[in-house]
Amino acid sequence: AQKITQTQPGMFVQEKEAVTLDCTYDTSDQSYGLFWYKQPSSGEMIFLIYQGSYDEQNATEGRYSLNFQKARKSANLVISASQLGDSAMYFCAMREGKNQGGKLIFGQGTELSVKP
């Protein structure tokens, strides 16, 4: 069963507007972590933001914020004031409990295009 689901293969957003990228997850662990990564066409994976399952507040990092809804098992990424340089693939990932060795499970990705 898919553990991380990103239902938006592609998204368009106008420059300077905000955009939300969806991510839902499935786990029976009480302790887990959720990550968002950006992958531009060069291929490097750029860490954006992290949310721990026990964190009570939503994580924020500059223009990135994570809308964490634990009961719904969703961890959507919100990018405010989009810039042309935000055009890239975005991956949601989950790290399950400690006995999983820290490995990450990635979603299918969302390709974001920012229009001028």
Next chain:
Amino acid sequence: GAVVSQHPSRVICKSGTSVKIECRSLDFQATTMFWYRQFPKKSLMLMATSNEGSKATYEQGVEKDKFLINHASLTLSTLTVTSAHPEDSSFYICSARPRESGTTQYFGPGTRLLVL
């Protein structure tokens, strides 16, 4: 931030030859490194977890005799694609987890392999 390098960044080889890809943590010691494979516009698929001084743990469906992993030191892991075939052409990315960190992984820039 922590830096992970991969070498080579891209390689073209003939079918039947073996290719070695190196993953190095440049400014930290990594007890665990992960190897991923990614097809164009697709997600990262974990191939194996590499632990320093012990055998790698392969994910289901990954041939360990095909993809040899050696984690010889706390800063170096290698992935050797043996007897490469065109279907092995892909983007290979490693990540490294610092000895002191249970959460963070740092990704290398990736290696593009093309087997002719």
